[in-house]
Amino acid sequence: MSQAGVAPRILIVEDDFVIALDLATQLVGAGYAVCEPARTTAAALQTIDADRPDMALLDVNLGHGETSFDIARGLILRQVPFVFLTGYRPTDLPRDLVEAPVLGKPCPFALLQREIGRLVPG
Amino acid sequence: MPFVAARGPDQNMRTLRQTIEVQVLEKHAPAHVVVNAAEEVVYFSTRTGPYLEHPRGAPERQLLGLTRPELRADVRAVLRAAMADRRHVSRRAFLVNDNRRTTVLIDAEPIGGDVTDTPDILLVFRTEPAGETAPSPDETANADVSRTEALERTICELNEKLQTTIEEYETAVEELKSANEEMLSVNEELQSTNEELEASKEELQSLNEELNTINSELTIKVDEIDRAHSDLRNLYESTQIATVFLDKNLVIRQFTPAAHKFFAIRKGDIGRPLTELASVNAFPDLQEQISMVFADGQIIERQFEFGADKLTYLVRLVPYRRSTGEIEGVVVTFFDVSHLARAQAQQEVLIAELNHRVKNMLTVVIGIVRRTLGGQTGPEFTARLLGRLQAMSRIYSLLSEEHWTDIDLGQLVGQEIAAFGPDRIRTEGDGVRVSPDVALPLSMVLHELATNAAKYGALSNTAGHVQVTWAAVGDRLTLGWAEYGGPAVTPREHDGFGVVLMKGQVEHQLGGTLGISFEPAGLRVEIDIPRQ
Numbered sequence: 046m047s048q049a050g051v052a053p054r055i056l057i058v059e060d061d062f063v064i065a066l067d068l069a070t071q072l073v074g075a076g077y078a079v080c081e082p083a084r085t086t087a088a089a090l091q092t093i094d095a096d097r098p099d100m101a102l103l104d105v106n107l108g109h110g111e112t113s114f115d116i117a118r119g120l121i122l123r124q125v126p127f128v129f130l131t132g133y134r135p136t137d138l139p140r141d142l143v144e145a146p147v148l149g150k151p152c153p154f155a156l157l158q159r160e161i162g163r164l165v166p167g
Numbered sequence: 168m169p170f171v172a173a174r175g176p177d178q179n180m181r182t183l184r185q186t187i188e189v190q191v192l193e194k195h196a197p198a199h200v201v202v203n204a205a206e207e208v209v210y211f212s213t214r215t216g217p218y219l220e221h222p223r224g225a226p227e228r229q230l231l232g233l234t235r236p237e238l239r240a241d242v243r244a245v246l247r248a249a250m251a252d253r254r255h256v257s258r259r260a261f262l263v264n265d266n267r268r269t270t271v272l273i274d275a276e277p278i279g280g281d282v283t284d285t286p287d288i289l290l291v292f293r294t295e296p297a298g299e300t301a302p303s304p305d306e307t308a309n310a311d312v313s314r315t316e317a318l319e320r321t322i323c324e325l326n327e328k329l330q331t332t333i334e335e336y337e338t339a340v341e342e343l344k345s346a347n348e349e350m351l352s353v354n355e356e357l358q359s360t361n362e363e364l365e366a367s368k369e370e371l372q373s374l375n376e377e378l379n380t381i382n383s384e385l386t387i388k389v390d391e392i393d394r395a396h397s398d399l400r401n402l403y404e405s406t407q408i409a410t411v412f413l414d415k416n417l418v419i420r421q422f423t424p425a426a427h428k429f430f431a432i433r434k435g436d437i438g439r440p441l442t443e444l445a446s447v448n449a450f451p452d453l454q455e456q457i458s459m460v461f462a463d464g465q466i467i468e469r470q471f472e473f474g475a476d477k478l479t480y481l482v483r484l485v486p487y488r489r490s491t492g493e494i495e496g497v498v499v500t501f502f503d504v505s506h507l508a509r510a511q512a513q514q515e516v517l518i519a520e521l522n523h524r525v526k527n528m529l530t531v532v533i534g535i536v537r538r539t540l541g542g543q544t545g546p547e548f549t550a551r552l553l554g555r556l557q558a559m560s561r562i563y564s565l566l567s568e569e570h571w572t573d574i575d576l577g578q579l580v581g582q583e584i585a586a587f588g589p590d591r592i593r594t595e596g597d598g599v600r601v602s603p604d605v606a607l608p609l610s611m612v613l614h615e616l617a618t619n620a621a622k623y624g625a626l627s628n629t630a631g632h633v634q635v636t637w638a639a640v641g642d643r644l645t646l647g648w649a650e651y652g653g654p655a656v657t658p659r660e661h662d663g664f665g666v667v668l669m670k671g672q673v674e675h676q677l678g679g680t681l682g683i684s685f686e687p688a689g690l691r692v693e694i695d696i697p698r699q
Contacts, residue, residue: 061527066671067538133519151530
């Protein structure tokens with residue numbers, strides 16, 4: 046989905062504004078394009094269909110008991126790669142998503158960048 | 168006599184003879200008595216009065232007791248002689264009545280020959296005619312001679328009688344002596360027997376006392392056992408812990424009523440093997456594990472879920488040991504550990520949640536540090552950074568005090584403005600409570616506003632003041648920040664992150680709106696968020 050020479054577009058799904066802002070700022074600084082950060086499942090699915098991101102960074106817990114698992118399932122359907130960013134342990138993921146890549150919070154940016162590079166080559 | 172004619176001549180003769188005999192006996196026969204072997208009179212004839220008399224006191228049958236004292240020795244002598252020798256014995260005795268001496272001839276002879284060992288004795292008393300009472304003068308010389316002979320004879324007889332009496336007396340004394348000795352020895356024997364009896368009695372008494380003591384001890388023991396038994400029964404009845412006592416062959420020895428829940432066990436099942444109960448199938452490897460307990464004496468514990476309500480139980484198999492240490496059976500107990508299992512599960516959830524929160528907060532802190540500093544350094548940035556972190560810390564403390572439940576918005580505002588002079592910040596609002604998800608971003612926004620006012624706005628001089636108002640309208644919550652009397656305000660480019668932070672918190676995080684206007688009187692901020 047990414048075209049040569051064009052920076053990958055990344056969707057951040059995160060309920061905490063500071064984290065979303067910090068992530069977006071770092072990604073933009075590193076040369077990536079970012080969609081408007083989403084904090085709910087509905088907003089995220091809407092952005093996915095509207096902005097067609099090349100990958101997504103998903104916070105698991107979106108507050109008020111909401112999780113990003115349905116967003117992940119939507120991304121799998123659309124064959125958009127994603128990585129979970131979470132303070133939870135990988136074992137807390139539901140059965141159908143245990144294969145998904147997980148990065149622990151707080152994540153060093155270099156590690157995140159490497160993961161992005163792996164999921165969205167070149 | 169008509170009856171005489173009616174009988175034959177022989178008969179008449181016999182009757183006549185009998186009549187004559189009776190008459191002779193009654194009127195002409197000498198006085199006589201019959202005594203038995205015990206010297207008791209069994210028959211008296213008529214006219215025994217001169218020889219016998221009844222003594223004073225109770226009626227007497229003993230012949231010697233009845234005999235007149237003057238005749239007693241002679242009667243005794245002839246009676247004994249006749250008895251001993253079984254022959255006829257005769258003897259003369261003298262009786263003196265009114266100064267007249269009469270001679271009495273006493274005859275004794277056994278009756279009926281010597282067929283029996285101790286025959287009855289017939290005693291006949293005859294008074295001899297008193298020839299000497301009135302001697303005639305011509306007979307005087309003759310009489311003297313005969314008197315002398317009579318006297319000599321009398322002396323001889325008296326001598327003889329005296330001799331007999333002496334012999335009898337000596338015999339009696341001898342008999343008395345030996346009787347006395349026998350009595351003495353009998354007495355001694357009786358005394359020693361008595362002493363032995365006394366000793367036996369004492370022994371019996373002490374034995375009795377010991378038995379009494381043992382009995383009371385036994386009673387106490389029985390009481391204690393009764394009490395212990397009753398305690399045990401009450402414990403069984405009251406305990407909620409299902410317990411089954413099994414012996415080596417898995418035979419049920421005892422159980423608590425709570426065990427019914429697991430094995431459908433009844434009182435009548437005591438003595439039956441546990442394996443016979445159909446309900447035991449719910450615990451397939453129980454038998455195997457019990458044999459393990461027997462094998463190595465280890466306590467086996469494991470948890471399992473049981474029943475329709477899926478409660479968690481801890482089953483413990485503990486060896487039942489005798490005082491010798493030998494394993495005699497197994498005690499199976501079931502504890503309901505559902506609450507423990509639930510608590511454990513809850514604890515795991517809480518730890519995971521705490522982990523998540525800590526990591527999320529660290530991520531936020533890292534974000535704030537990075538965004539606040541943005542590659543710049545200096546005291547101003549450090550102060551701004553520390554201020555934001557301290558604001559975070561304050562709201563976390565407040566939420567923690569309220570156990571992360573809804574908190575009063577007035578309290579939140581009061582705490583945030585406390586550091587900036589409460590006298591210059593007036594607050595006005597309803598008693599609205601907000602959830603931690605709302606409280607956290609709002610407190611950050613308030614911190615940004617207060618910091619800004621202190622640096623550039625109404626709190627930066629001595630005259631200005633701030634009005635904070637809030638209200639809950641339907642499912643919305645509005646909060647207003649209005650500054651008065653500060654320096655003239657203009658939109659500023661400095662610290663753009665503060666504004667970005669506020670807008671982001673309200674619009675991104677809370678899904679609300681944040682309006683900023685720069686009025687002549689001062690900065691004005693209107694926040695409108697859903698209350699959730």
